[in-house]
Amino acid sequence: MTDVILQMRHITKTFPGVTALNDVNLTVRRGEIHAICGENGAGKSTLMKVLSGVHPHGDYTGDITLDGQPCRFGNIRDSERLGVVIIHQELALCPNLSIAENIFLGNERAPRGVVNWNRTNADAAELMQRVGLHENPTTPAMDLGVGKQQLVEIAKALSKRVRLLILDEPTAALNDEDSAHLLDLLRGLRDQGITCVIISHKLNEIRAVADSTTILRDGRTIETLDMAADVTEDRIIAGMVGRDLEHRFPEHEPRIGEEVLRIEDWTVHSPTQHGRVVVAGANLSLRRGEIVGLAGLMGAGRTELAMSVFGRSYGIGISGRIFKDGREIRLKTVGDAIRHGLAYATEDRKRYGLNLIEDIKRNVSAAGLNKLATRGWIHDNEEYRVADGFRLGMNIKAPNVSAVTGKLSGGNQQKVVLSKWLFTDADVLILDEPTRGIDVGAKYEIYSIINHMADQGKAVLVISSELPELLGVCDRIYAMSAGRITGQVTREQATPERLMQFMTKVKEQ
């Protein structure tokens, strides 16, 4: 065995009522990129929280050895002092502070307590150079996209003389280009001797970048794969779900009916940037029983198109026509859209989809409460029955529907969101990134639910950044680029290359 930087042995961590980690072992070699995979709830994040001192020594049992020295971290500062830095999935930058201020936050370039701004900005510029972030160090963090904010986080880690960098789903919110840049950066850091532990759901990335992969399942270590050997995605998936997964997408035989929704010449302007056209003259139609994809890179205007159609919940200066079942309709509010049978499940469940402090049943009923009420009075037992029906039908893993949604895993939260919209009896469902941040097993379930919706005669529009997903579930796929619909392909014609051509097509004058 080569030089080992980190060894975690027999780690067991329990929360009240749940064993999150059960005798987990992890060995990381110096200077490698080590991926950790597992379904949501497998214990990946908990393991990293143990490692970084978020769960202090004494909260868990087992040993952590860093460079052969036993470690007992009491908090994050202890671990950071030894060069273990964790970057969480939700980025923790202060939006109003500059890049340089963020990088040295808590670690200010301040001899004798007075900040030396020249040194702060100069040092920041140097670190930014290392991570390939070409911006002015004094730019506020809020002016950066998610990809660049991620780079600021890494620069911040480098400023702490990181030896072991832990990234929790670093590319979850990034587009392909930013993801590729980040992965390149990780390779570069590896060559500089920095060891990386990366938690990711994106198996193609793991295959591209990882030197070894440890798979967790149900709080146990399943295996560690050496990625030098040719490990396939299916091989990793098999380890994660504990069985061979022949098909990542359920079989589905579409039964497509007549047109239910048509959007003509839809144009939307940005509410923040004056005069900017976000969606330009889009035409699109959906038929009953049809699953239609909407592909596009970040900023192509997919979400903006969907939300502006959904009762003008995004954008200003909206023009165009919407036809439902052949009749033109006007959707001025979200309420109008819901009444006309539209539903929009957001790409950001936690911020836009769920009331995280409320329970499952109140989230399920949120958009269709009037169906459960007579003259304003809610039948709460009926509400419980409906929600419990969805809990069982959708296989939402919770003891009952009084469980708070904030504590559910991503997949189960998404099922609550879908339940909410199914309960409104929508016949046009727009699902924006329906499987983002969801583990493989739950993804399969979501796909099955989508198929089931289509089988009930509903039209489903799936917006996704993952091309394999669109190719796997959709009967027809539109591609968007820079606010325009640049092409559409049927299931038979669709290939990743062809879609990517449409998605990168620049406006023709």
Add this chain to the structure above:
Amino acid sequence: MTSVGPTTGPSTAVPETTASEIAVRKAPDRFGGRLFSANLRQNGIYIAFALIIALFSVLTGGDLLAPQNISNLVVQNSYILILAIGMILIIIAGHIDLSAGSVLAVTGAISAELMVNNDVPWPLAILITLICGGLIGAWQGYWVAYFGIPAFIVTLAGMLVFRALTLAVLGNQGIGPFPDEVRTIANGFMPTYLGNIGLGPLDGADLFTLLLGLVFVAGIVVTQWRSRAGRMRYGQSVEPTALFVTKLAIAAVVVMTVVVQLARFKNLPWVLVLLAALVLAYSLLTDRVVFGRHIYAIGGNLNAATLSGIKVKSVTFWLFVNMGVLGAIAGIVFAGRLNQAGPTAGTGFELDAIAAAFIGGAAVQGGVGRVVGAITGGLIMGVINNGMSLIGAPTEQVMLFKGLVLLAAVAFDVFAKRRAGTAR
């Protein structure tokens, strides 16, 4: 987790086919401990209330629970409690109202101007005053809901503006006296209908009041029992029978104790009847009415509420209108009790109402809180005021104690949440 397989897609997403299969289930045993801690968190405020009452009962040698003192407690705190009902709704929605004290003052002044200086018949004057309160709320609600100015700013401005209007209406002096009917609402008692009874410890208690108390308790028991039975019929887990009966018994004993004491004094204060009606109505609003549910949805996640088709602006607007009307009710009660509308009326009352809401379990971020909690929070402060004045404590001690209780209540709530892991 891994039971999900390629072959086991969701069997169906239609609730009707599956719901009928749900059998009556009891909560699994391992949730027993959680059930207890959840109960503690929800009921911590009531336990604290009981402890504070016990403390001051001992310190005052029982004077706290004397018939006349209980009556005073209710009457003295009624207007704060009325404001607290409106305040908790606004706080649940994620807003705040700093103008409540000034609104109370200006509506009191308007009612005095109408009744005392212009001889408007009192029912009409009250109606006009309530409408004025609603208009004041509409003014503030417009700026908050439709113009998008934070409620903190709008109501801070309102605090100044409506105090200025109070001074303008009153010409910087108190106006009184009020008609007897209005004073009775604020300060008076229900008459004796059936005479007194003369047995043992109930000696001299009013029979009608006692019967009213019994009917009220019976009402609580029947509705709670029916609600529980309904939930069991739908196969929901309910709290164990022993716990349920204990809770009901405690509630019954508390209500009857208060009623007996009041019956021995001068019967029920009218303002208690008013308050009970408001608490009942607003509890139903928050628990069982779509509008109430929308308040929680907005406070819990504004974006999600908007995208669920909830008319966020309209709900917010009406919340402030409601607050204005409740402010007007409190204004009339307060003016009636003092028998004059004064320029400094209600100064600082908004802070008492806000404190009541937070002691009663509301969350600063919104989305959490109950009307009964706010009332309990208000009563806790009332008991502290009253109890400490009975033992002759100086004002600074009262303020100190109240401040610490507020801090402790919120600290406990934060602590409990962290323990429960929701604050992650």
